[in-house]
Amino acid sequence: xxxxxxxxxGLVLVLLGSSITVAQEEEDKVYLPKESKYKDPTSKVWVNTxxxxxxxxxxxxxxxxxxxxxxxxxxxxxxxxxQIYNRHALGYIYNKKVNFSLGGVLRVNFNTDEDSIDRxxxxxxxxxxxxQFAMPLYSAMIYHRIRIEHxxxxxxxxxxxxxxxxxxxxxxxxxxxxxxxxLEPKTLYVSPEAELIMQSGKAVVAxxxxxxxLTTTVGYILTPRLTxxxxxxxxxxxxxxxxxxxxxxxxxxxxxxxxxxxxxxRKKLPDIHLDD
Amino acid sequence: MNLLNKVLFQICAFSLFVGFTLPVCAQKxxxxxxxxxxxxxxxxxxxxYMLKDGDTVFQGPFxxxxxxxxxxxxxxxxxFTIKGNFSAGVPTGRWTFSFGAFNSNKQTEVEDYQYxxxxxxxxxxxxxxxxxxxxxxxxxYKVSKIKDSEIEEERYSSSIGYEAGLPIxxxxxxxxxxxxxxxxxxxxxAHDNWELFSAAGAGTEExxxxxxxxxxxxxxxxxxxxxxxxxxxxxxxxxxxxxLNTGYLNLVNLTQKxxxxxxxxxxxxxxxxxxxxxxxxINNFFLALNYDGFKPKFxxxxxxxxxxxxxxxxxxxxxxxxxxxxxTLDSLLSNAHLNILKRTDDNVYFQYNVxxxxxxxxxEPFSELKTLNETGIIDNLSVTQLYASLWKNGAPKVPFxxxxxxxxxxxxxxxxxxxYELQTIALNSYKGFSQMAEFTAISITEINKKLQRxxxxxxxxxxxxxxEDQWLKQQEAILLVKDSLEQYGNNNQxxxxxxxxxxxxxxxxxxxxxxTIADKKTxxxxxxxxxxxxxxxxxxxxxxxxxxxxIEEAYLDPIWNPFMATVMNEEIKKRITSAYKKVxxxxxxxxxxxxxxCENAAALHTQMTFAYNRMLQLRNLxxxxxxxxxxREKNPEKVLQLFEEVNTKKSK
Numbered sequence: 001x002x003x004x005x006x007x008x009x010g011l012v013l014v015l016l017g018s019s020i021t022v023a024q025e026e027e028d029k030v031y032l033p034k035e036s037k038y039k040d041p042t043s044k045v046w047v048n049t050x051x052x053x054x055x056x057x058x059x060x061x062x063x064x065x066x067x068x069x070x071x072x073x074x075x076x077x078x079x080x081x082x083q084i085y086n087r088h089a090l091g092y093i094y095n096k097k098v099n100f101s102l103g104g105v106l107r108v109n110f111n112t113d114e115d116s117i118d119r120x121x122x123x124x125x126x127x128x129x130x131x132q133f134a135m136p137l138y139s140a141m142i143y144h145r146i147r148i149e150h151x152x153x154x155x156x157x158x159x160x161x162x163x164x165x166x167x168x169x170x171x172x173x174x175x176x177x178x179x180x181x182x183l184e185p186k187t188l189y190v191s192p193e194a195e196l197i198m199q200s201g202k203a204v205v206a207x208x209x210x211x212x213x214l215t216t217t218v219g220y221i222l223t224p225r226l227t228x229x230x231x232x233x234x235x236x237x238x239x240x241x242x243x244x245x246x247x248x249x250x251x252x253x254x255x256x257x258x259x260x261x262x263x264x265x266r267k268k269l270p271d272i273h274l275d276d
Numbered sequence: 277m278n279l280l281n282k283v284l285f286q287i288c289a290f291s292l293f294v295g296f297t298l299p300v301c302a303q304k305x306x307x308x309x310x311x312x313x314x315x316x317x318x319x320x321x322x323x324x325y326m327l328k329d330g331d332t333v334f335q336g337p338f339x340x341x342x343x344x345x346x347x348x349x350x351x352x353x354x355x356f357t358i359k360g361n362f363s364a365g366v367p368t369g370r371w372t373f374s375f376g377a378f379n380s381n382k383q384t385e386v387e388d389y390q391y392x393x394x395x396x397x398x399x400x401x402x403x404x405x406x407x408x409x410x411x412x413x414x415x416x417y418k419v420s421k422i423k424d425s426e427i428e429e430e431r432y433s434s435s436i437g438y439e440a441g442l443p444i445x446x447x448x449x450x451x452x453x454x455x456x457x458x459x460x461x462x463x464x465x466a467h468d469n470w471e472l473f474s475a476a477g478a479g480t481e482e483x484x485x486x487x488x489x490x491x492x493x494x495x496x497x498x499x500x501x502x503x504x505x506x507x508x509x510x511x512x513x514x515x516x517x518x519x520l521n522t523g524y525l526n527l528v529n530l531t532q533k534x535x536x537x538x539x540x541x542x543x544x545x546x547x548x549x550x551x552x553x554x555x556x557x558i559n560n561f562f563l564a565l566n567y568d569g570f571k572p573k574f575x576x577x578x579x580x581x582x583x584x585x586x587x588x589x590x591x592x593x594x595x596x597x598x599x600x601x602x603x604t605l606d607s608l609l610s611n612a613h614l615n616i617l618k619r620t621d622d623n624v625y626f627q628y629n630v631x632x633x634x635x636x637x638x639x640e641p642f643s644e645l646k647t648l649n650e651t652g653i654i655d656n657l658s659v660t661q662l663y664a665s666l667w668k669n670g671a672p673k674v675p676f677x678x679x680x681x682x683x684x685x686x687x688x689x690x691x692x693x694x695x696y697e698l699q700t701i702a703l704n705s706y707k708g709f710s711q712m713a714e715f716t717a718i719s720i721t722e723i724n725k726k727l728q729r730x731x732x733x734x735x736x737x738x739x740x741x742x743x744e745d746q747w748l749k750q751q752e753a754i755l756l757v758k759d760s761l762e763q764y765g766n767n768n769q770x771x772x773x774x775x776x777x778x779x780x781x782x783x784x785x786x787x788x789x790x791x792t793i794a795d796k797k798t799x800x801x802x803x804x805x806x807x808x809x810x811x812x813x814x815x816x817x818x819x820x821x822x823x824x825x826x827i828e829e830a831y832l833d834p835i836w837n838p839f840m841a842t843v844m845n846e847e848i849k850k851r852i853t854s855a856y857k858k859v860x861x862x863x864x865x866x867x868x869x870x871x872x873x874c875e876n877a878a879a880l881h882t883q884m885t886f887a888y889n890r891m892l893q894l895r896n897l898x899x900x901x902x903x904x905x906x907x908r909e910k911n912p913e914k915v916l917q918l919f920e921e922v923n924t925k926k927s928k
C-alpha cells in the first residue's frame with residue numbers, strides 16, 4: 001500500500017508532510033528547502049533523426065537516433081556528447097489521423113562531470129508505447145501525443161543499481177504553415193509545442209514532475225518524404241534527489257524527418273496507400 | 277362596385293322593368309372573376325367593365341393577383357398583386373402594385389392557428405394616386421431584398437410628387453449606394469441643382485446644375501478632384517422642352533465627346549435611366565389596359581435647331597442609303613472569292629479597299645444617324661455637332677484615296693465613280709448628307725457591277741468556289757486561334773501561330789498565281805487537307821500549356837506523411853515528365869515555328885497527339901526500363917520511340 005502511494009501520489013505526499021519521506025530515506029538526510037530553488041540553466045544541443053519507414057499497409061518501423069550534447073566546464077555552450085539515444089518501435093497506422101507505436105529504447109549516457117572518477121558510460125533501457133492523434137485546424141495541424149515509458153536507469157558509480165521508473169508524457173504540438181495554405185512540399189512551418197513529463201516509481205519521492213518542455217521549432221518540408229527543422233527549447237523539472245530543487249535547461253534542437261517507402265510502386269496505387 | 281355604378285345599374289334595371297330602355301343602359305356593367313393575363317402577368321382577376329363599340333372599358337375596382345404556395349415550397353414563386361380603380365377606362369384613385377420573387381427555407385411554423393412560411397427574395401412595391409387619369413400626389417417605388425420575411429436591404433427607392441401628371445417639387449431616387457435628390461418647377465421642368473449623394477456619407481458625388489430646365493453643367497467628384505463638364509452653359513440657340521429619357525441622356529453624353537475626363541462613368545445618368553426603366557414596367561402594364569399616361573414626364577430643355585422639310589429629307593436619304601446598300605456591301609466584303617483575288621489582283625485589291633472605306637466612312641456613320649433620329653435628338657444638335665458626333669476625325673473627303681497595289685502598300689490611288697459628276701460636298705450642312713449618300717450609292721452600285729462580273733466569270737467552276745469557301749473558313753478558324761493566343765498565349769505559341777499564318781499566306785499566293793481552273797482545283801483540294809491539319813496543330817499548340825499542366829497533375833501521387841499526418845502530393849516518374857516537358861514540348865514548338873510545311877504537318881500532328889495520350893498511359897504502366905533509358909536522352913525522335921516501346925500489357 002505504501003509503495004502504491006509512492007508510485008502514484010508522490011506529489012500528494014509532499015503536500016501532506018515530509019515525515020513519511022524522512023522516515024523512509026532517513027539515512028540520506030535529504031531535506032526539502034523552505035522555498036523551491038532553481039538551479040542555473042544548462043545549455044544543450046540535440047541533433048535528432050527521425051525515421052518512419054513504411055513496411056506494410058498499416059505498419060511502419062519507427063527509427064530514431066539522437067545525439068545530445070551538454071555544456072561542461074571545459075566545453076561551454078555546445079558541450080560534449082552526453083547521451084546517444086536509440087529509439088525503435090513498430091508503428092501501427094489506425095487511420096490517417098491516429099497511430100500507435102510500441103518498442104524499446106537504448107540510451108547510452110556519458111558522464112559529463114569532468115571531476116568524476118566513476119564510469120564514463122552507462123546504458124539505460126526503456127520500453128515505450130505511444131498514442132498519437134492529429135486534428136486539422138484551418139490550414140494548420142494539431143497533434144496530441146501520449147507516450148508512456150518504462151525506464152531502467154543507473155548512476156555512473158561503479159556499484160550503482162538499476163532503478164525502475166515510469167514516465168508519463170503528454171505533448172501538445174501544432175504545425176502552422178507559413179507560406180502555404182497547407183502542409184505540403186516547399187512549405188515553411190512553425191511549430192509550437194509543450195510537453196509535460198511526469199514520473200513515478202520507488203525512487204520518485206518528491207519530484208513527480210520530471211520535465212516541462214516548451215519548444216518553438218521552424219521546419220521546412222523538402223519533399224513528401226523529407227523534412228528538416230530547428231528549434232529552441234526551454235525546460236525545467238524537479239531534481240530526483242530533492243523535489244525542492246528545479247533543474248533548468250536551454251536546448252537547441254536540430255531535426256531531420258524522413259519517411260521512405262520501399263514497397264513497390266504499383267502495390268501502393270492508388271490514393272494514400274492505406275486501403276490498397 | 278362604386279356608388280355611381282350601383283346607381284346606374286339600379287336606374288337601368290328600373291327602366292327595363294317599366295318597359296323602355298335608356299341609351300346609357302346599352303353599356304351594361306359586367307363583372308368578371310377568373311383567370312386573366314395583362315402584359316405577361318398571368319393570374320386571377322376581379323374587375324367590372326362595360327362594352328363600348330366592342331371595346332372593353334374598365335369601370336370600377338380592378339384586381340389581378342397571383343401567388344402559389346406550391347411553387348414557393350417547390351422552388352421559387354413569382355407573385356404579384358395589382359389593385360386599383362378605373363373610371364370610364366382611365367385609372368383613378370389609389371393604385372398599388374407589388375411584385376415578389378421569393379423562395380422559402382421550406383420550414384413552417386404555426387402561430388395563432390395559421391401556418392407561417394418564412395420567405396426570402398426581392399419585393400417590388402409601387403403605390404400612388406391617380407386623379408382623372410393623371411398621376412397625382414406622391415408615387416413611391418421601392419425594391420427591397422427580403423430575408424426570412426424581413427426587409428434586409430433597400431435596393432432601390434424613388435419618391436416623386438405629381439400634380440396633374442407632372443412631377444413637381446422635390447423628388448428622390450436612391451439605390452443601395454447613392455441617393456439622387458432634385459426638384460422640378462411647377463410645370464414639371466427640371467430646376468436647380470440635382471445632387472447625387474453617396475450612401476456611405478462621402479458627400480456629393482455628382483451635381484447636375486439646371487437653370488429653368490437647361491442643363492448648364494455637370495460636376496463629378498472623383499476622389500479629391502472635381503471634374504466639371506460644361507453642357508449647355510454657353511448655348512445661344514433657342515431651346516425646346518423635351519422628355520428626360522434615354523435619348524436626352526445620349527444627347528448629354530454626345531456633348532462630352534471631347535471632355536478630358538470620362539463623362540459616361542457618372543452615376544446620376546445610370547440612376548435616371550434605371551428610374552425610367554422601372555416606370556416603363558408599370559407603363560407597359562397600363563398600355564396593355566389601353567391607357568397611355570404612366571410616364572414620369574420629367575421635362576428638360578435642350579438646344580433646338582429647327583429642321584426645314586428639306587433638311588429632314590436629306591437626313592432620311594442618308595438613312596435609307598445605309599439600309600439599302602449595307603447588305604450589298606457586306607456580301608462583297610465577305611465574299612470568299614474576292615478575298616482570295618484581292619491578294620494578287622491589284623484591281624480587286626483597290627476596289628475592295630474602296631468598299632472598306634465606304635463602309636467605314638459613310639455607311640456606318642449613316643447607321644449611327646439612324647439611331648440618333650430614332651431617339652429624337654437630331655434637332656437638339658447643331659449640324660456641326662452632328663457631323664462631329666458621326667465623324668470623330670472629320671468628315672470624309674470626296675474623292676478619296678486608298679491603297680492600290682498588293683506589292684507596295686505605300687502606293688495609293690484616287691477613287692471616283694465614273695458616272696458621278698464630281699461636286700464639292702457641302703460639309704457641316706444637312707445637304708452634305710444627301711450628297712454623300714448619293715456618292716455612296718453610285719460608288720457601291722458601280723463597284724458591285726464590276727466585281728459581280730468578275731465573280732460571275734470565275735463562277736464557271738461552282739465547285740471551285742465551294743472548295744475556296746471551305747478553305748477560307750479553315751483559315752479563319754486558324755486566325756481565330758491566333759487572335760486568342762495574341763491575348764493569352766506565351767511567346768512560343770505566338771511564334772508558332774505566326775509561322776502557320778505565314779505558311780497559309782505563301783500557299784494562298786501560289787494559288788492565286790495558278791492559271792487554269794483545273795490546276796487551281798487540284799491545289800485547293802490538297803490545301804484543304806493541309807490546312808485542316810494546320811488547324812489541328814494550331815489547336816494543339818494553343819492547348820499545349822494546358823496539356824503540360826494536366827500531365828503534371830496526372831503524375832502526382834498522394835502520399836501519407838507519417839510526421840504531419842497529412843496527405844501530400846509527390847511528383848513521380850520525374851524522368852518521364854521531364855522528357856515530355858524539356859525535350860518533347862520544346863521540340864513541338866520548334867517544329868511548328870521553323871520546319872512546318874504541308875508535307876510534314878501531318879507527322880507533327882500525329883507526334884503531338886501520340887505524346888500526350890502516351891504520357892497519360894505511361895503514368896500507370898511499368899516504366900522502370902523506360903526511365904533508365906530516358907536518362908540523358910535529349911533526342912526527341914528517340915524519346916518518342918522509347919515511349920512507344922513500353923509494353924502496354926505489363927500494366928497493373
